[in-house]
Amino acid sequence: MARSVRSVRPMSYVFRMPPATGAVTGAPDSSPAVDRQTAGQERGEPEQRDGRGEIVAGYLAPHPPHLVYAENPPQNEPRSQGGWEILRWAYEEARRRLKERHRPDVIIVHAPHWITMVGHHVNCVPNPRGTSVEPIFPHLLRYHYDFHTDVELAEAIVDEADAAGLVARRMTEPGVRVDYATIGALHLLNPDWDIPVVSLSANNNPYYYASAGLDDMETLGVATRRAIERTGRRAVLAASNSLSHLHWDTEPELPEDMAAEHPYNNHQYRWDMRLLEAVRAGRTKQLRTLIPEHIAQTEGEIKSGSLSWMLSAMGWPEVPGDVLGYWTVIGTGNAVVEWEPMRTDRSATPAAHATGTQR
Amino acid sequence: MTDPTVAAGTSSSRGSVSTGGAPGDVVGVALVPGLPHLLADDPAPSWTALADATRTVGERICAASPDAVVLLSTQWFTVLGHQFQHDPNPRGTYVDENWYAYDYGHLRYDYPVDVDLIERWATGTERAGMQARLTRYDGFPIDTGTIVAGQLLDPDGRLAVAQVSCNLYAPAETMTRLAELGVEAAGHLGRRVVVVAVSGLSSGLIQRWITPDEDRILSAEHDRWNTRMLDLLTAGDVEAALAQRAAYAEAAAVDAQGRALAFLAGAGLDGVRADVVAYGPIWGTGGAVVWWQP
Numbered sequence A: 001m002a003r004s005v006r007s008v009r010p011m012s013y014v015f016r017m018p019p020a021t022g023a024v025t026g027a028p029d030s031s032p033a034v035d036r037q038t039a040g041q042e043r044g045e046p047e048q049r050d051g052r053g054e055i056v057a058g059y060l061a062p063h064p065p066h067l068v069y070a071e072n073p074p075q076n077e078p079r080s081q082g083g084w085e086i087l088r089w090a091y092e093e094a095r096r097r098l099k100e101r102h103r104p105d106v107i108i109v110h111a112p113h114w115i116t117m118v119g120h121h122v123n124c125v126p127n128p129r130g131t132s133v134e135p136i137f138p139h140l141l142r143y144h145y146d147f148h149t150d151v152e153l154a155e156a157i158v159d160e161a162d163a164a165g166l167v168a169r170r171m172t173e174p175g176v177r178v179d180y181a182t183i184g185a186l187h188l189l190n191p192d193w194d195i196p197v198v199s200l201s202a203n204n205n206p207y208y209y210a211s212a213g214l215d216d217m218e219t220l221g222v223a224t225r226r227a228i229e230r231t232g233r234r235a236v237l238a239a240s241n242s243l244s245h246l247h248w249d250t251e252p253e254l255p256e257d258m259a260a261e262h263p264y265n266n267h268q269y270r271w272d273m274r275l276l277e278a279v280r281a282g283r284t285k286q287l288r289t290l291i292p293e294h295i296a297q298t299e300g301e302i303k304s305g306s307l308s309w310m311l312s313a314m315g316w317p318e319v320p321g322d323v324l325g326y327w328t329v330i331g332t333g334n335a336v337v338e339w340e341p342m343r344t345d346r347s348a349t350p351a352a353h354a355t356g357t358q359r
Numbered sequence B: 001m002t003d004p005t006v007a008a009g010t011s012s013s014r015g016s017v018s019t020g021g022a023p024g025d026v027v028g029v030a031l032v033p034g035l036p037h038l039l040a041d042d043p044a045p046s047w048t049a050l051a052d053a054t055r056t057v058g059e060r061i062c063a064a065s066p067d068a069v070v071l072l073s074t075q076w077f078t079v080l081g082h083q084f085q086h087d088p089n090p091r092g093t094y095v096d097e098n099w100y101a102y103d104y105g106h107l108r109y110d111y112p113v114d115v116d117l118i119e120r121w122a123t124g125t126e127r128a129g130m131q132a133r134l135t136r137y138d139g140f141p142i143d144t145g146t147i148v149a150g151q152l153l154d155p156d157g158r159l160a161v162a163q164v165s166c167n168l169y170a171p172a173e174t175m176t177r178l179a180e181l182g183v184e185a186a187g188h189l190g191r192r193v194v195v196v197a198v199s200g201l202s203s204g205l206i207q208r209w210i211t212p213d214e215d216r217i218l219s220a221e222h223d224r225w226n227t228r229m230l231d232l233l234t235a236g237d238v239e240a241a242l243a244q245r246a247a248y249a250e251a252a253a254v255d256a257q258g259r260a261l262a263f264l265a266g267a268g269l270d271g272v273r274a275d276v277v278a279y280g281p282i283w284g285t286g287g288a289v290v291w292w293q294p
Ligand SMILES: [Fe+2]
Pocket: A063, A064, A112, A113, A181, A242, A301
């Protein structure tokens, strides 16, 4: 089925709740965040400048449209027989935690298929709605979206990014189609769409005019954190990225034919495991060097910077990430991972030593 | 919602089945830019020159009175198989996700598709061992490059288009083969066609908001590479240009790694001297309007 793409070096995609724009719904002034702030600063975690805003969790939230397609949600037109259950079950657990434990005011997503050629753009449209027919996968994703943006926070992120020296822009055009990486991650984390959203573009990607480097994404992450703190939001972040990213250039007649699904090659799989072992062991700061290596070895989609943005926003917390699931989609590696930057009681997994790929 | 008739199967073994193609009658070949700045109300001098040159090529196409345009735009990029636009009349508006804040970021389109040619081309592609899929969906977002080129080449939207997507994971040789198959399909149907690729050259964008008069090619190296490649085309040496395609792509971050040139080569450009009608910057990238008269 697969033809080698080794020679190809990719250059460098109706449901609502009342608008919450400007509202702080889940962060009372007497929040335990104040106590967490003091402890967090001692651990070198993000400074809570006003004692209210905080990032309660970050998710690596891959977006292959196959996962939305496989769910058969009412918002999506195509119908499937299912497929990729391991990843979808991982998302089910993420949804449970999101609603029961994290209860955020907002989900902030950085997505690699809103590809911006100049600068970092933030969707500031109050109520994006429309149908996103995905030009790459139109047979899998024709999704009717209708959600609410936390405009105050979105604008604050633009302002903080601008102050940090980045080229940043408020996107206020309701006619701009929402891409599948934004829709995919947000739908899979919260198919009810009942939590306000902020959506950031990727000024870098593995597909097309690539420009900004990971350093810029780290700066954008810090700017995002500052905006969260300034606006007092209780935020969950979503890095809408797959891991290893070489994949087939054809697909089976039945897209969800799981007999065709496996890693593109063992090299890619091993590098995904190497990255995830560091994640599970809580060696987060090591990821700053491991991520570029992973990209070089696997054409990783994290080149778009979503993971670096999120980890930077969380202050590269030395806490284990919880890998909720890993599987391939058309050969690419995908993991659903949760970090809780304030949580230090989660122990690192010893599995990193057992598999012999620790570096 | 119209469901597509999918001409695709699952085979991906290549080249084992002859398509038995007729040669087809190619009456012109063109490379044109696809960034929307060419439509700006307040253009840079190079944007004006490139837009005028594209209109000039449009006049040449009109003079050749083809039955259809066999089209590739690198801004409709895909990754699985080859998609063929099957909507008989794409029409609507498109707000560009990059340039929405400018007048040229809001685009209208309305043009006919040569459905018979598309179906024949997709079937031929499948028979040649490649994966093909007909794409026909309400609300499908027509890419900026296709719209921009259409407005300049054929402002009245009269020319029937037959368009395939640009698979960024497909080898360049496959893009050449795709164009050959498009021309063969046209031959079977007795169509006279022009073959057009909408693509930039070097793709180094200036990473800030500029005024039009500030525009220039991002780097001297990109400029040198663009010029070297255009010189090869002017000399009629497409083979040499294709031989340098990979190095060019690496050195100048070429749009879709030069798949547009590979596609155009499938129209039969051996020994045909190119007329470089215009070359210049678009927000730091290299844009060129090139015409071949086979
Ligand atoms: Fe993706």
